[in-house]
Amino acid sequence: MNDYQPSDRTTLNRRPQRGHYDRATVHAILDAGLIGHVGFVENGLPVVTPTIYWRDGGRVYFHGSIASRTIRAAAEGVPICLTVSHLDALVVARGAFYHSVNYRSVIAYGSARLVEDEAEKLAAMRRLIERLYPGRWDEIRPPNDAELGAMDVVYLDLKEVSAKVRSDTPSDLPGDLNRPAWAGLVPIAQAAGAPIPSETLAPEVPLPDYLARFGFTRNHL
Amino acid sequence: MNDYQPSDRTTLNRRPQRGHYDRATVHAILDAGLIGHVGFVENGLPVVTPTIYWRDGGRVYFHGSIASRTIRAAAEGVPICLTVSHLDALVVARGAFYHSVNYRSVIAYGSARLVEDEAEKLAAMRRLIERLYPGRWDEIRPPNDAELGAMDVVYLDLKEVSAKVRSDTPSDLPGDLNRPAWAGLVPIAQAAGAPIPSETLAPEVPLPDYLARFGFTRNHL
Numbered sequence: 001m002n003d004y005q006p007s008d009r010t011t012l013n014r015r016p017q018r019g020h021y022d023r024a025t026v027h028a029i030l031d032a033g034l035i036g037h038v039g040f041v042e043n044g045l046p047v048v049t050p051t052i053y054w055r056d057g058g059r060v061y062f063h064g065s066i067a068s069r070t071i072r073a074a075a076e077g078v079p080i081c082l083t084v085s086h087l088d089a090l091v092v093a094r095g096a097f098y099h100s101v102n103y104r105s106v107i108a109y110g111s112a113r114l115v116e117d118e119a120e121k122l123a124a125m126r127r128l129i130e131r132l133y134p135g136r137w138d139e140i141r142p143p144n145d146a147e148l149g150a151m152d153v154v155y156l157d158l159k160e161v162s163a164k165v166r167s168d169t170p171s172d173l174p175g176d177l178n179r180p181a182w183a184g185l186v187p188i189a190q191a192a193g194a195p196i197p198s199e200t201l202a203p204e205v206p207l208p209d210y211l212a213r214f215g216f217t218r219n220h221l
Numbered sequence: 222m223n224d225y226q227p228s229d230r231t232t233l234n235r236r237p238q239r240g241h242y243d244r245a246t247v248h249a250i251l252d253a254g255l256i257g258h259v260g261f262v263e264n265g266l267p268v269v270t271p272t273i274y275w276r277d278g279g280r281v282y283f284h285g286s287i288a289s290r291t292i293r294a295a296a297e298g299v300p301i302c303l304t305v306s307h308l309d310a311l312v313v314a315r316g317a318f319y320h321s322v323n324y325r326s327v328i329a330y331g332s333a334r335l336v337e338d339e340a341e342k343l344a345a346m347r348r349l350i351e352r353l354y355p356g357r358w359d360e361i362r363p364p365n366d367a368e369l370g371a372m373d374v375v376y377l378d379l380k381e382v383s384a385k386v387r388s389d390t391p392s393d394l395p396g397d398l399n400r401p402a403w404a405g406l407v408p409i410a411q412a413a414g415a416p417i418p419s420e421t422l423a424p425e426v427p428l429p430d431y432l433a434r435f436g437f438t439r440n441h442l
Contacts, residue, residue, distance in 0.1 A: 092416070096350060
């Protein structure tokens with residue numbers, strides 16, 4: 001797998017050791033998340049909205065109502081910035097200034113494109129569902145024409161993209177190490193709890209395996 | 222507490238029932254998080270970067286290196302959009318189209334201001350530390366002049382701000398309810414694991430109470 005090529009915008013000037021441009025790192029950070037933040041410019045002003053996203057190869061997809069201004073802007077091809085961030089730990093140091101967090105983030109710039117082909121749109125929806133719930137697509141009712149028509153799917157080709165990672169212990173000054181203040185990391189992760197059945201669910205419908213895997217402590221999405 | 226006043230940009234046209242403008246809701250969503258996403262326009266293009274933030278009254282603060290382009294832009298007063306999002310549940314429906322997520326988000330627009338007064342800057346840093354670790358400020362070494370000078374603290378007055386919340390069961394169509402596919406919610410939360418002491422920590426330094434509270438399953442930040 002080739003690396004992504006750094007650009008002026010994606011090159012880290014401060015702490016360059018935190019920057020990563022290889023596909024494996026960028027893709028793994030994207031695949032570890034579900035909600036990204038899409039920024040675009042509207043009337044000269046910045047707008048940032050949260051959105052569900054999913055990756056397929058070198059593309060990141062997102063979708064929404066055809067009435068959503070983020071989706072409308074993206075479908076029109078206006079420049080966007082898609083940012084995905086994971087908080088991994090609180091970094092607890094002896095010096096106030098050295099308190100920090102461990103994190104992984106990806107920033108991708110570019111212009112999105114609308115998925116116009118109906119079969120391709122359906123296939124993209126299927127990938128979103130199957131990514132979260134492997135095997136589920138065949139159990140549910142697929143979107144009908146009205147539902148498909150109410151929603152747009154767009155994608156961003158990953159080209160101008162970089163990852164930034166801090167994964168380290170506190171970087172206290174040597175002179176602070178003997179201070180009697182606790183120092184270390186508090187790990188943070190997104191956790192899934194046990195599935196809660198809908199009140200309208202018939203009792204004979206079993207919890208599928210792809211959901212039974214949730215409900216454990218610290219089980220990452 | 223007065224409500225925030227909806228503006229054209231913060232008024233939800235679709236699903237207006239998801240919009241909230243009261244201070245209690247907006248502030249609670251902000252206070253439940255640590256990482257926000259700041260958008261701004263640079264050379265006409267959108268940039269979105271993750272940042273630690275903290276609230277004090279009707280202000281949201283964030284900080285960073287004086288060399289950070291996000292901090293430089295914010296300190297110069299360019300328009301920003303600060304967005305904070307929490308993923309609360311996967312919404313698992315019988316119809317593909319009705320799969321969704323429960324979430325809480327806040328979007329705040331405006332121009333940030335630089336905290337110029339040194340004492341005010343130090344007080345803001347103290348609030349950030351004390352918000353996460355009550356009582357810690359008196360145990361750690363406060364920032365020296367060089368450290369304070371290397372960092373800027375900025376704030377956004379909350380004025381044009383709104384919250385958006387989905388907190389509901391799957392909204393399947395009546396005709397889909399008898400489909401033999403599991404439906405319900407998978408709760409999601411940010412969880413903190415047990416603190417991991419730094420290798421350089423002297424064994425006699427105890428884990429403080431404000432960290433001992435971490436390490437439980439589903440303990441929200």
